[in-house]
Amino acid sequence: MQGYTYDTLIRNRAKRDEFFASYDRLIQMAKDAGHYKAALNHIDSRNEMKAHFEKFD
Structure with a gap:
């Protein structure tokens, strides 16, 4: 996700939402491929990042 x-x-909530939407798609692709671990x-990682970034809201 370049x-x-x-x-x-941290500064742009809309970009953060886009990032996490992309990250959720990545997670779903891993699940669909059977890569559960x-x-x-x-x-x-996503949950940790979300908690970190929410401190700046």
Whole structure:
């Protein structure tokens, strides 16, 4: 998911929403392919990032 910087994700809520929508598609693709451990790892990462970025709202 290129084109997103840390600063952009902190400052721009719309870009953050786009980023997490893309991330959710990635997670779904991993699940669909049977890569459940990878999907779980990405879910944990997504949740950690969301919690981190929400501190800046």
